[in-house]
Amino acid sequence: MTAKPKWFQTTAIDYPNSRPHIGTAFEKLGADVQARYRRMEGYDVCFLMGNDENTLKVADKAKELGLDPQAYCDDMARQFREVWDALDISYDVFIQTSSERHKQCCRKFAQKVYDNGYIYKGSYEGWYCPGCEEFKSDKVHAENAGQCPNHKRPLVRRSEPCYYFKLSAFKDRLLKELKENPQFVQPESRRNEMIGFIEAEGLDDLNISRHGEQWGIPLPFDPEFTIYVWFDALLTYITGIGYGDDEATFAKNWPCDTHFIGKDITRFHTHIWPAMLWAAGLDAPTKVFSHGFVTVDGTKMGKSMGNVVQPLDIIAKSSVDAYRYFFMRECPFPGDGDYSGQRFEEVYNTELANNLGNLLSRTITIPAKNYGGVFDGTAGVTPDAVVPNLNLAEFVATVRGHVEACRYNTALQAIVQDFLTPTNQYLEANAPWKLVKTDKEAAKKVLFNAVQSLRVTAILLKPFIPKSAEAIYTSFNFPTPWADVRYADAAELTAQPDDLRVTAELIDGKPKPLFPRIG
């Protein structure tokens, strides 16, 4: 027996200022489809997610609510997980950066980089607002005529000591990695941006410390300073799998096979993060995938816009799988997408209710009525292909390629248009509901073939809509247990040892609609 290949993937960790919206969920969903697909394909998957808590905003928010920061963080973590669980996000590790374990490992990492000579003390000079007690960027300074936009008082030039990470030392190595390894940053457009950036601007050393903060992780070599948030946030990807305290688990999983992130933080993950890892003597991640953003009714979502949509609100009106299907089918994962209630209804009714759900209903009801749900004499019979001019093995290979490249919408489009719709056409062309009156055996064979199409469909849809795919699959007595099916099983039509039977629960001879129409 050979060991399973490992697959380690992460999503970005989130600021727990407010509950997750559909944009945050988009990332988790895309990552989840990949994780589920990899598990199906026999990988030993570790899927890591978490919350990024060591930020001032979090401490402020807790204060505002009169809560201890830790209590606040723990409660938000609970709320986040509630949403992820409702969306069937199959994470294996959920890490909070305020956890003691993370902090300890974080300090170990910082010490290591310091010992390796990639952190040095310097000073940071910039425009400071005494009212805000923080530095403002040159941009803010320029745009507000040298005044603080909050306090309307002049910003003052100020210099304070800090610690720098020697990012510049990795410029050539990074450029080489970016250019020679196309998989390192996906999609391609983001990779080009990252290469272009270094070529145009070079790489400057980065201030990684803050001074005089209470909430945060102190630098091990100088406790006067805390580690600036993103430096510790990125480290969850390794502390979550045991860096610094469980080397066996860490060694097994690292390097990361895919970091799923939003396109806005691509630079952190493709410039700073690999450099940090190299500075500590570790490998860079294999792939960083930058997904697009979700808009609502064509406009950017935001608190100030008052158009924030939460996943649970959509699920309440439909179902988890409807939610998952919509975003994976309608929004190209590498690019941006839009959510609107109208479009949601359209996609749901057309593809899930009418096409898929109805197909299941009709292929259950006719056999149930005419054959008592048992396809006598089909044991050992190889099904006929239902879709003309389709090489099933090639088709499945195509879908697999789309899934592996995170082109989820294209994968689903292929499944619906090239497989599901033709199955409905096949039924129409052969009309088993008529044929059954003249040639019961022939009608049975037609239905048998159609049901086998549903088997293929259920397998292909498993990573996308796990519950519904299982409901379809277990509506019949297919021999391979659901937990064991792989895409390879969808690639061929084979005989089964027992007569095919309808195993779905029937009420008055009919199954419960899988996706009841909405609207």
Added chain:
RNA sequence: GGCGGGGUAGCUCAGUGGUUAGAGCAAUCGCUUCAUAAGCGAUGGGUCGCCGGUUCAAACCCGGCCCCCGCUACCA
């Protein structure tokens, strides 16, 4: 400003030189009634951003122009 991507049917998009430019959704009409008022078929609808060039032939190649979007150091 610089670098990158894009402008194709009402909507979302496919289509990198070769017959009358395609798909899905939406619209209209017909067939059907096994099924979730579901299914199937047909039809309408496009000066392929604008102008010029290369070519026997251009949505596709080249030049110019207009417009949109992304990146340009810390908001998924």
